[in-house]
Amino acid sequence: xxxxxxxxxxxxxxxxxxxxxxxxxxxxxxxxxxNVAFNTGRERTREKSFDIAEGALDYGMNTLAKTWPAGTPSxxxxxxxxxxxxxxxxxxxxxxxxxxPNPKPGMGLFASASFYDDDQPGGGYNPATSAxxxxxxxxxxxxxxxxxxxxxxxxxxxxxxxNPVNTSFPTGIALYVGGTLANNAPxxxxxxxxxxxxxxxAPSVLGYAKAFGGKTDSEIFDPGITPNVETPPxxxxxxxxxxxxxxxxxxxxxIGIAESLPGVSNVGTSYYDCTAANPNGPDIxxxxxxxxxxxxxxxxxxxxxxxxxxxxxxxxxxxxxxILGGNAVTFDMSGNGTFWGVLYTQGICDTAHGTPSxxxxxxxxxxxxxxxxxxxxxxDSVIRKLRNKWTLSxxxxxxxxxxIRP
Numbered sequence: 001x002x003x004x005x006x007x008x009x010x011x012x013x014x015x016x017x018x019x020x021x022x023x024x025x026x027x028x029x030x031x032x033x034x035n036v037a038f039n040t041g042r043e044r045t046r047e048k049s050f051d052i053a054e055g056a057l058d059y060g061m062n063t064l065a066k067t068w069p070a071g072t073p074s075x076x077x078x079x080x081x082x083x084x085x086x087x088x089x090x091x092x093x094x095x096x097x098x099x100x101p102n103p104k105p106g107m108g109l110f111a112s113a114s115f116y117d118d119d120q121p122g123g124g125y126n127p128a129t130s131a132x133x134x135x136x137x138x139x140x141x142x143x144x145x146x147x148x149x150x151x152x153x154x155x156x157x158x159x160x161x162x163n164p165v166n167t168s169f170p171t172g173i174a175l176y177v178g179g180t181l182a183n184n185a186p187x188x189x190x191x192x193x194x195x196x197x198x199x200x201x202a203p204s205v206l207g208y209a210k211a212f213g214g215k216t217d218s219e220i221f222d223p224g225i226t227p228n229v230e231t232p233p234x235x236x237x238x239x240x241x242x243x244x245x246x247x248x249x250x251x252x253x254x255i256g257i258a259e260s261l262p263g264v265s266n267v268g269t270s271y272y273d274c275t276a277a278n279p280n281g282p283d284i285x286x287x288x289x290x291x292x293x294x295x296x297x298x299x300x301x302x303x304x305x306x307x308x309x310x311x312x313x314x315x316x317x318x319x320x321x322x323i324l325g326g327n328a329v330t331f332d333m334s335g336n337g338t339f340w341g342v343l344y345t346q347g348i349c350d351t352a353h354g355t356p357s358x359x360x361x362x363x364x365x366x367x368x369x370x371x372x373x374x375x376x377x378x379x380d381s382v383i384r385k386l387r388n389k390w391t392l393s394x395x396x397x398x399x400x401x402x403x404i405r406p
Contacts, residue, residue: 048100050154050403052111052147055094057156059084060113060143065394068162069115069133069141076132079113103148108406110149116142118159139164140397146406159400164388165253167320169342169361170245172202174225174378178242178327179348179367181209181229183220193375195222197359200380208239209368220370225378242365246344254320257390258296272297275325294320294390301326301347307333307356313340318360318382323347327366333358334372340382 056079063077085095094100094111103110115132116125118140125142134141139162146155175194196205207221208228221227230239255271263270265283272283275298285297288310297305305323313319318341323331329347333356341360349364351374358375360382362368 045150045152046154048149049147049152050156052094052100052149053145053154053156054147055087056084056111056113056145056147057143057158059087059111060115060145061160061394061396063113064115064141064143064160064162065391068139068164068391068394070137070389072131072133072135074133077115079111081109081111084111100149103153104151107148107151107153108146111145111147113143113145116144118142123159134162144404148406153406155404155406157400157402157404159397160394161397162394163392165257165390165392167250167253167257167389168387169250169383171200171380171383172205172378173208173245173361174205174221175207175209175361175368175376176242176245176363177209177368178239178365180211180213181220181368181370182213183370193220193222194225195375195377196224197377197379198381199224199378200384202378202380205378210239242363246363251322251324251344254294254322255296257294257320258322260390261294263295264290270295274299274303276300291321292319296322296324299323299325299329302328304330304332305345307331307335307337307339309335309337311338311340315340315359315379315382316385318342318385320344320386331364333374340379342383342386 060077060079063079067077069075069077085093087094100110114127116127117131117133117135118125118138119130119136120126123140127144130142140159141162142157142159144155144157146153148154174196194207199205205225206228207225210230212220212229228239258271259269261270262268263272264286265272266278266280270293272286272295274283274285276282285299285303285305286295287306287308289312291307291310291312293313299305303325312321320342321339321344323329323345325346327347329345331343331345331347331349333349333351334354336355338356339358339360342363343358343360344363346365348366349362349368351368351370351372353372355373355375357377359377359379361378362376
């Protein structure tokens with residue numbers, strides 16, 4: 001019979017020990033994996049909230065670029081959270097709730113942006129007391145943006161600077177006529193005249209005309225306005241070309257503004273190309289309220305645009321109207337309309353009848369027929385309100401961007 005050696009079970013103990021160690025390691029690995037997955041999920045959510053805050057900052061800057069709130073009477077800008085939700089790359093917009101879920105209760109809004117003037121010492125802001133507009137008119141504001149998704153919230157602040165479009169018009173010019181200023185015969189009852197409504201800081205007020213056809217300068221221009229007429233019998237001064245005073249660069253700047261503003265053109269802007277050269281088809285010549293704000297109309301040479309009987313713009317909100325197309329274009333002011341701002345036509349301005357008025361300045365590249373009862377009022381404050389009113393861009397001031405505690 002075979003005999004067995006004595007065994008004390010030490011091998012079994014070793015196996016059990018190894019199994020226990022493996023079990024502990026496995027449990028620890030599971031816990032570590034779960035913890036890493038949890039932390040990764042939290043980090044992804046935090047990154048998403050930061051992404052939303054960055055997007056809200058950019059959207060807030062875009063809001064300021066559309067309408068910079070200059071001065072205390074201006075309404076404070078608002079953040080359109082509904083429109084913001086639709087932003088983002090195709091297929092991955094902020095409206096994608098699986099990618100950007102709504103914030104949990106207590107985390108605040110999905111996205112927001114607040115705007116403050118830099119009215120504190122050192123150019124800072126105080127959320128409790130700072131104005132919500134550019135009250136000090138220095139083209140600087142703070143934007144504080146917040147984004148929240150799930151259980152995470154992030155905030156960013158940055159000071160931004162406004163770069164205005166150069167719309168500095170020459171001051172002290174009530175009327176420019178690049179051709180003949182036609183009016184009633186000398187000695188007839190006064191009808192149309194050029195006046196000073198507000199001289200402001202302009203050292204003098206001038207009236208330019210290449211030639212006169214009818215009344216003398218003293219019967220057209222109010223005392224205080226210096227007439228500059230080139231041809232005999234007056235021949236007082238030479239008249240500079242219109243583009244020396246109203247530069248092509250300024251016209252291009254104004255066209256750019258009109259192309260950025262909403263309107264009823266075929267592409268929804270305030271620039272109207274009513275010629276066959278328009279790739280979207282000729283626009284319809286606007287009229288009435290559609291002439292307010294900044295409007296540029298390009299028509300075929302020989303065409304006509306009418307002011308009508310409307311009051312366009314106001315003393316508080318003047319505008320700019322440009323009529324382009326050539327020296328045979330006619331701007332018809334023969335109704336009873338009133339225009340506040342800068343009115344410019346490359347061609348003829350006709351006020352043959354009616355009682356139209358312009359408050360600001362009037363530019364006519366060709367003839368001006370002043371045989372109705374028109375009045376041109378030079379208004380320096382209206383012109384200055386148009387200076388650098390529109391924004392070219394809004395940029396972050398270097399070294400002011402930083403993440404802050406929500």
